Structures are given as structure tokens and as C-alpha cells.
Amino acid sequence: MELSIRQLRYVAAVAQAGSFTRAARRLFITTPSLSQQVAKLERQLGVKLLDRTSAGVRPTPAGREVLARAARLLELHDEVVSLARTLGAGPEAPTAALRVGFLPGTAGRQTGRLFDELRGVEPSVSLTMKQVPWGDQLSGLLDGELDAVFARPPVPIGELPHHLVLTEPRMLVVSRRHPLAGRVEVVVADLSDCVQVEAADAPEGWRAWWALDPRPDGSRARFGSVVHSLEEMLEVVAASHEVGITPQSIADAFPRPDIVFLPITDVSPASIELVFPPGPLSRPQCALLEAVTRVGAASDG
Structure with a gap:
């Protein structure tokens, strides 16, 4: 069995914060991702480490034992990392x-x-x-x-x-066959009839900002396929009438004959x-x- 330092740190952070949501903010990850990683460690160990109660999240008896020993391991890990950085400098x-x-x-x-x-x-x-x-x-x-x-x-x-x-500008990416493909640029209102791909496992604020959801007029974006990577998003867009939103650098790095990137002129830059x-x-x-x-x-x- 191979345990990761990251998983142990996640469990320790949740136990200290008493909340998955607060711990996720401190760790700069999403709450669902944090919960999944803790559950994965619990499955690996075959023991429940944290109890979720109405009063918050607390370590189980087994969790307290594991965390007491993990604290020494995490401290030693941080010392090794600090030493390596010092030597490298x-x-x-x-x-x-x-x-x-x-x-x-x-x-x-x-x-x-x-x-x-x-x-x-x-x-x-x-x-x-x-x-x-x-x-x-x-x-x-x-x-x-x-x-x-x-x-x-x-x-x-x-x-x-x-x-x-x-x-850099944010760009609408569409199939070459999409009704908007012949445009030089677009505005947010042009997306009203579009179905957008949705980024899986992304923080809600990040997903909403990139999806322009809600729109300036209060209307909500319509979502279709759920994608797990940029490459997957481009494939879905190329094969359908669904659209995506990317930064200019993606248009530069991933030029394709079957898709078109259009600047969205009335939104803030990425x-x-x-x-x-x-x-x-x-x-x-x-x-x-x-x-x-x-x-x-x-x-x-």
C-alpha cells in the first residue's frame, strides 16, 4: 500500500478546520475533490478517519491515532522540502x-x-x-x-x-459548421441560443466565470456535455454544435481546421x-x- 503525503495533509487539514469547505479553501482545491481524496485514503486504509456530524467534522478514534503519527511525518516532510530548497538555492x-x-x-x-x-x-x-x-x-x-x-x-x-x-482575450470556440463560425467576433448576447460544454471537477466560481454564467442580463448559460480536459472540450466542440470559452493562448496553441476561435469583445480579459x-x-x-x-x-x- 502506498500512501501519499498529500492525502495525509488533506485529512489533517479537515480535522483542524472542522469542515471540508473551510479546509478546501485553505488547500486551494474544490470541496468535492477534497472529499474524494479523503474517501480514497479511507478506502486504502480500510478504516474511517473522519466523522461528519451536524456540529462539524471530527476525527474518529482511529483517525486521531493516524493523525497523531501523520503529524510527525508531515513535519519531517516539510523539513526535507525546506532543506532541499535551501540547498538548491x-x-x-x-x-x-x-x-x-x-x-x-x-x-x-x-x-x-x-x-x-x-x-x-x-x-x-x-x-x-x-x-x-x-x-x-x-x-x-x-x-x-x-x-x-x-x-x-x-x-x-x-x-x-x-x-x-x-x-489575454477570452474566445468563443465553435465548430466550423456552427452558425457563428463565419463571424469575426462575438458579444455575450450572441451566446443566448448556444449550448456550452461544462468543465468537470472545476470550482464553482472558476466554472461560472469561464462560462459567463450568469450573463449580464441575469440569464443563465445552458450546458450540454461535461468535459474533463481542454483536449476533450475541443473534440466535443468540433463534433457538435456545442461551444466553449477559452483564452487566446489556446487558440494560438491548438489551431485546427475544424474549429474557429472568435474574440468575445464585451467581457473582461483572462x-x-x-x-x-x-x-x-x-x-x-x-x-x-x-x-x-x-x-x-x-x-x-
Whole structure:
């Protein structure tokens, strides 16, 4: 049996908060995702760890025993992560390890230039990229799995160190056969008769913002297929009359002959934020931030 540090941290957070909802906010994940991960750990262990009552969530007797031992393990894990970051930041470090989380599109049109600039700032960087899910963009920062994330708001960044990478238009993506496909651009009112794909496992606020739900006039979006990834969304759109909403960088990164991307001209732009875990930045993290700053300055110029 293989237990993950993340699952143990989730159970500890719920026990401390006394609520799945409060714990999910602190962990920067959705409440359903947190509940699923706790249930998965309980199945793995074959024992119930938390009791859900009208007064809140409390550890079971078995849960108290597990959490008492898990606390020492989590503390040791955090010490190891902190030590590794300190060593990686030192001038004697032969390589600069950097683990970066991303959603499709990463840093938009600046992605290639950004990572070229990073290697110029820190030639010894050893870069590892990991795609993060819509509903769990930031938790890898808290459990030591990631050193930085290119996140797509709205996400609960809170007091985590972060830097705005760029803003970009939101786009309506439709099949080449869709009635709107011949347009150059659209406004929100043009979506009134559209059926939209719905992002699975996404936080409610994130899903609603990207779906433009509700509309400015108070009407609600109509949803059809539920999709679990960007690639799945594009396939559903291409094969049907359902539509999706994406940032400009997806149009740049995923051009296809069977779909059309149309700017939505009367909505606020999307953004990409570079987010770091709590605490001082390591040498490779500083190098990434410097690279982002340089590329942004060059673009502004």
C-alpha cells in the first residue's frame, strides 16, 4: 500500500478546520475533490478517519491515532522540502531544479521566449513540467511537489507570492459548421441560443466565470456535455454544435481546421499568474520570476 503525503495533509487539514469547505479553501482545491481524496485514503486504509456530524467534522478514534503519527511525518516532510530548497538555492548547487505546474497554453504566446530567457538567467536549470487539473491548480505548491504554477484565475491565490504574467482575450470556440463560425467576433448576447460544454471537477466560481454564467442580463448559460480536459472540450466542440470559452493562448496553441476561435469583445480579459509556495524564493524560482519579468518588459516595449 502506498500512501501519499498529500492525502495525509488533506485529512489533517479537515480535522483542524472542522469542515471540508473551510479546509478546501485553505488547500486551494474544490470541496468535492477534497472529499474524494479523503474517501480514497479511507478506502486504502480500510478504516474511517473522519466523522461528519451536524456540529462539524471530527476525527474518529482511529483517525486521531493516524493523525497523531501523520503529524510527525508531515513535519519531517516539510523539513526535507525546506532543506532541499535551501540547498538548491546555494551557489554551490551544480543544477537548479525547478518543477513547474501548468494548464494548457502555459504562458501564452510568451512560453517559448520565457523558457529561453530562463535558461539565459539560470543556465544550470533542470526543468520539469507537470500539467495540473482545472480544479486543483495550486495544491502541489503546498505539499512540496511543485516550485511554481502558471495558474489561470479565478483561483484562491490569497497571500501566496504571485506575479501577473499576462492578460489575454477570452474566445468563443465553435465548430466550423456552427452558425457563428463565419463571424469575426462575438458579444455575450450572441451566446443566448448556444449550448456550452461544462468543465468537470472545476470550482464553482472558476466554472461560472469561464462560462459567463450568469450573463449580464441575469440569464443563465445552458450546458450540454461535461468535459474533463481542454483536449476533450475541443473534440466535443468540433463534433457538435456545442461551444466553449477559452483564452487566446489556446487558440494560438491548438489551431485546427475544424474549429474557429472568435474574440468575445464585451467581457473582461483572462489572465495568467505565476504563483509560488509560501516562504522565500529559491535561486531557480528567482530565475523564473526574473525571466517572466524580462519577457513582460520586452513585450510592453
